[in-house]
Every structure is written in structure tokens, then in C-alpha cells.
Amino acid sequence: MEVIISASRLAHDLTADRPPVLLDVRWQLSVPGANGATAFDGRAAYAAGHLPGAVFVDLDVELAAAPGEHGRHPLPDLAEFGAAMRRAGVSADRPVVVYDGGQGWAAARAWWLLRWTGHPDVRVLDGGLSAWEGPLSADVPEPAEGDFEPVPRPAGLLDAAGAAALARSGVLLDARAGERYRGDVEPIDRVGGHIPGAVSAPTSENVGPDGRFRPADELTARFAALGVSAATQVGVYCGSGVSAAHQALALAVAGIPAELYVGSWSEWSADPSRPVAVGPDPQ
Known part of the structure; x- marks a missing residue:
């Protein structure tokens, strides 16, 4: 697909x-x-x-x-x-x-x-x-009512405990900029750093200079260098579950399914009892 x-x-x-x-x-x-x-x-x-x-x-x-x-x-x-x-x-x-x-x-x-x-x-x-090179419009359409009824899949979603466990059993990718992963800066959330065991994988590296996704073979090589293959259980997170979706999309381009921790760092770091790792290494 x-x-x-x-x-x-x-x-x-x-x-x-x-x-x-x-x-x-x-x-x-x-x-x-x-x-x-x-x-x-x-x-x-x-x-x-x-x-x-x-x-x-x-x-x-x-x-x-x-x-x-x-x-x-x-x-x-x-x-x-x-x-x-x-x-x-x-x-x-x-x-x-x-x-x-x-x-x-x-x-x-x-x-x-x-x-x-x-x-x-x-x-x-x-x-x-x-x-997009075609025309744009300022007209607001009035589409016919659709019939989509959301039915969540049983897999694909991580909570905090699931993210922590996957960081130990598979590969958990942190989609934020490297300086936030390392804890050098944190402009939004309570503290900087990352979930222990998570691997830094900024979304900026998923795309080329034109903002389009890199070819599937380049993405496959990128994720392989991070320890990810089609056989790996992979999870993704970011600051609040938005850029992590971009990471999941890049993985899908490479043919690799991933689970998303929607709460991400904004949920994880809000609880002082949860461990925080800092620096360039996962642990």
C-alpha cells in the first residue's frame, strides 16, 4: 500500500x-x-x-x-x-x-x-x-457527509509502559532534534533528555533538501544503521506524538511497521517518577 x-x-x-x-x-x-x-x-x-x-x-x-x-x-x-x-x-x-x-x-x-x-x-x-504546482483556491467546499467510522486496530499504539518495555526488547526511536534528545535544551517540556534505551533519530533526516522523503532504499539504509529492519519491533515517539507520526510514515515508506507512543516526551517527562536519560547514548 x-x-x-x-x-x-x-x-x-x-x-x-x-x-x-x-x-x-x-x-x-x-x-x-x-x-x-x-x-x-x-x-x-x-x-x-x-x-x-x-x-x-x-x-x-x-x-x-x-x-x-x-x-x-x-x-x-x-x-x-x-x-x-x-x-x-x-x-x-x-x-x-x-x-x-x-x-x-x-x-x-x-x-x-x-x-x-x-x-x-x-x-x-x-x-x-x-x-504543488497547480492552482490554489479560496473557496470553502461543502462536501457530502462521509461514512467513515473509526475502529482502532489492536496494535500500533504504545503507552508509557509499553514504550519503556520496547526500548529494552526492540528499538524505540526518538524523532526530536538531537539537542532535545541529549537534554542540552528543552524549550517546551518539564525536563530535557530521553526515555532510557531510546535511539536518537531526528525526522529531519527522513527528507531531502526539497522537503520530500528520501527514496525507500535510502530510508531502509538509514533505519538499518539505527538497528532497525523489517523484522525488528519498532516504536516511535517525539515531543507530543506529531513528528513521531512522520517517523512512522518514513518507516512505512521503507516497508517497516512501527508503533506510536502518542503521549511521547510531554507525557513521559511530566511524571517525576519516570527515569530520564541524558547525553548522546541511549542509556
Whole structure:
């Protein structure tokens, strides 16, 4: 099953009698107090121009529950998630393509949630909106109600205990920047560092200079160097379960299934009783 789609292929598919449902999930990580900058407004970016027919999906509202003890982007209520997807026109028998501004994190979060809850055909626009060469639209579509009913798979999701155990029995990849993994800096969460046993694997290394995913063979080699193969039990986490979805997507491009710890470091580090490792080594 393909998990990413090129802009040229998407342009072709949109001319079909039954084109894919398009979801615009533009979002950026907001770091409190960073240079006095205001938070990114994905809805305003969508209103200024989006792929024709695309429906805006708010990551913070529709792809996550409110921040709390389970992290900054915990799983959404699945009934509410399903209702949001149906409003966007998502049906079980129709392909879905998700995109964001180009970083790929938010689109990957939507991809992961839809796949984990049973949608059979979801792809991410490789390179995001930045890769699109066609026209944009400011028109807000009113899609027909979809019929998608989310049914979570029994596998694919980790909690804190599961992540800790997998770090010992398999490979747990930390998708954050290296300086946060090492604990050199921590701009968001209570403390810096990583889950003991986790391996540093920044998502920035999944893509080339153009923001598109590296070829599958390059990703396979990258993950092999980190101790990962198709036979390895793999888990991924990040700060709050968003960029880790991008890591899961990169692994899927390489043909490697992975489990996602949605609570990620924001949940793990909030509990002072949980161990924290610092420095460049996993332990």
C-alpha cells in the first residue's frame, strides 16, 4: 500500500470520476515565548489559498484531545474524530490524501490516525503544499457527509509502559532534534533528555533538501544503521506524538511497521517518577 503521493500523481488522480478526499492539515509547533512570535494560524493559511476541494482539519481540535496528563497532543475522542472526518467527506471506500505546508508532521498525524482507526487508503502529499504546482483556491467546499467510522486496530499504539518495555526488547526511536534528545535544551517540556534505551533519530533526516522523503532504499539504509529492519519491533515517539507520526510514515515508506507512543516526551517527562536519560547514548 502506497503511503505517500507525488504532486504530479495527485493532480492526475484529482481528474478521476471519484477523486480522493483532500484534507488540509497545516499546523506548526508553537514554542512559548519564542522571539515573541504569534502562533501559526493554519485556518488563516487555508483561507488564503488551498488545493481546490480541500477541507481544513484543525490538528489541535480534531486530531488531538486537550492537553493534559497524557501529553500535549493526546489521542482525540474517537467519536468526535469520526464525526470530524465524516464532515470532511471521508468515507471508507474513497481514497484520502492529506497535506500540510511542507514539513509533513501534521499530515503524518492525520495519516496515522486514519490508518490506525481502519481507513484502508490514506496517503500524504510528498513535500506538502510547497510541492504543488497547480492552482490554489479560496473557496470553502461543502462536501457530502462521509461514512467513515473509526475502529482502532489492536496494535500500533504504545503507552508509557509499553514504550519503556520496547526500548529494552526492540528499538524505540526518538524523532526530536538531537539537542532535545541529549537534554542540552528543552524549550517546551518539564525536563530535557530521553526515555532510557531510546535511539536518537531526528525526522529531519527522513527528507531531502526539497522537503520530500528520501527514496525507500535510502530510508531502509538509514533505519538499518539505527538497528532497525523489517523484522525488528519498532516504536516511535517525539515531543507530543506529531513528528513521531512522520517517523512512522518514513518507516512505512521503507516497508517497516512501527508503533506510536502518542503521549511521547510531554507525557513521559511530566511524571517525576519516570527515569530520564541524558547525553548522546541511549542509556
